[in-house]
Amino acid sequence: MPQHPLESESIEILREAVAGAERPVLLYSIGKDSSVLLHLARKAFHPARPPFPLLHVDTTWKFQEMYRHRERMAAESGLTLLTYTNREGLAAGINPFDHGSSHYTDVMKTEALRQALDLYGFDVVFGGARRDEEKSRAKERIFSVREPGHRWDPRHQRPELWNLYNTRLQKGQTLRVFPLSNWTEVDIWQYIRQEGIPVVPLYFAQERPVVRRSGTWIMVDDGRLPLAPGEGPQMRMVRFRTLGCYPLTGAVESTAATVEEVIAETLEARVSERQGRLIDSDQPASMEAKKKEGYF
């Protein structure tokens, strides 16, 4: 049995996608899955650098620690880091509080991603999505064709047999490639431990200033979070299972401060990791609808 079948499969996928690509890019969202994906990409092409840049679609609402981690990883990997923000959305003042999480995500993430991909003309886009995250992702191919306009058509997916990936594209089509499709949340953490992969410290429990919102803990990461009169942040031992925009990402109460403790907690977890993501449940069949529009 190979040392790490998942790692081998992911490396095969990365190499196969690059062989068929004209302008590949790695969508880097700074989270743990992106960190593992970047690590795998560096292994796949060692001793050369991965032949693609990193792209971060920046809503301007990420945690401060995420921005610091992003700069550190870009410098360490030596890869070009492209960042893109939907300037029109920013100018219109679109934010998660006044415009609702659904509209905000649509403008600042989905629309921004489409703009960025069109701007640079990337034809193959790596993403860190896993099939165990969400039901509609379980149905998606590893090599997933997007029609012109970046639309996903779940009813017309190419059959994907063996490890034979069809990278042929027509004009206007692009390919999203998910090398971590078959990984689970526990696999990710065990691999992070095994390989010593640096991740954003927010994944580990620490006393942080939080407020209660929609049944979850929201961290007061900067002065932009509106507080009710008389409301003040309280200090709690919390950590994050996934990372996104801080006003939309709930923390869980935890004392897991090391990778080992996080793994133990994940194995015991009785709720799924995306439960802390407010955007997943803001409309029925929410993720499928967002994906059809081009969301990752």
Place this chain on the structure above:
Amino acid sequence: MAARPPLRFITCGSVDDGKSTLIGRLLYESRHVLEDQAKALEADSRQYGTRGGGLDLALLVDGLQAEREQGITIDVAYRTFATEARRYTVADTPGHDQYTRNMATGASTADLAVLLVDARKGLLVQTRRHARIVAMMGIRHVVLAVNKMDLVAFHPRVFARIEAAFRDFADAFSFSSLQAIPVCALEGDNLFTRGARMPWYEGPTLMAHLDGVEAGRTVAGAPFRLPVQGVNRPDSHFRGFQGRVAQGMVREGDRVRVVPSGATTRIREILVGDRKAPQAEAGESITLLLADEVDVGRGDLLAAAEAPPQAADQFEARLLWFSEHPLAAGRPYLVKLHTREVSGSVTAIKHRLDVNTGQALAAKTLDLNDVGLVTLALQEPVAFEPYGTCRTLGGFILVDRYTGETAGAGMIDFALRRASNIHWQALEVGKEARARIKHQQPLCLWFTGLSGSGKSTIASLLEKRLHAEGRHTFILDGDNIRHGLNRDLGFTEADRVENLRRIAEVAKLMTDAGLIVLVSFISPYRSERRMARELFPEGEFLEVFVDAPLEACEGRDPKGLYAKARRGELPNFTGLDSRYEAPEHPDIHLHTDRDPVEACVDQILQRVQA
């Protein structure tokens, strides 16, 4: 941590046999359904459920909205879960006829199949169909799960009868293991725990069986094979060959052969990921450094020098057709076999397999979801292993060059001739010599356009002008060829493809003879025109698009064909009830509704003489 190698399995069976319910139950009982997901499931069950508001576990896997609305599985879903014993990836595949391609997809990477049968219905046509596909895709281990035992009062005789019938039927497939288990997926009997309601059943529960089954596909002692994915050259000192070991094991110092080229060398260094390793085995992604500078590229195979694989360019293969556009023999596709992409076509369809009955039927084409036994011919020899020996080196896909879709998938049974036996007859007098005494460059001018667009008129005048200049020419005209060489062909799509293949080959022989050939055929399909172009060296083939609107052509109607077709006397008439795919980038584009014939001929001459 899980002790045994991970197991990939599929569940299949007819519609409503309870596949999604079974998987939902496995996830639920192996504690892979978490609280928020359970809460969402409760809400979904109320909205879409088929259990009268009770938990509908099938909704855990039917992830697409259309699936939940229609209460069926459309697409293959992959789920991962684990027990104390091992890690599982399960593919839930649809039972409907029209989604058979998704079943083949799920089966292609699976080690084991759980075949569900409704105890009330017994073996159905679908059950047999699925068992055949499972066997064909190379799955050697089968569990027959006789479900809904509660609806037959847990009667042992019902189970025994179904098991006997299946064993009888499956005998021909010689599965390595076949375990029949009576279950009730809805309530969980005999999945994780033995239900009290079937004390007569003495075999293992489903999970006990899956936990224990040895279903590994790697053959101990098989010779080393590595399909090369890419060449890594960060600087002039490092030249590494990347790939994932398909079979066998490799050690530093091993002698390897490059297939098909035949060069041999030794392994200098092995990198597993970014770490040096003394050896690597099947399934690992590695980078190899070789002792000598030998020519190796993507699509080549590095193999144990003492036991190299064959390379061939003609195969007998089983082919599953996925496209709504039927397979036509002779039409070129992009063939992808391990890391090799090469142009190829199906040259003969030996028969179609009726997967419901197992019968071989005569066939001229393959339609969506058909399975056939075919001859596959590639433009260049490729290293391979029979599918039965190695799935990675014997499975291939056919990609439509125009739509990009995966049109079919196939499995190589054996090579029809070895590449080493193909030698072109070396001719003393060559093409160049023949052209030289004619004082001309050989050329194929391929006229395409609707009937009545002016192809023959222009070709005929062009030939006169070339002849007057002392050129040696010949016209291949649609109507004339159809009276002789292609008398046996009609106007169906398959016949049109064969028609053009023969014309293209004849035109090629004529350019070999040093001639300027004018081919004047409607040639409605892009893929055949590309096939023709690929026969000729660069610059020796010019596509001439004789362009006129349909109304103009119909107005001319020199042979009265449109009138006949409009009366329904000529079926499959191009432009009316058969499509014409206009060239996207013709070498020469003529507009015969705008320009007179002489001007069109001048336009061609200018290009030819340039």
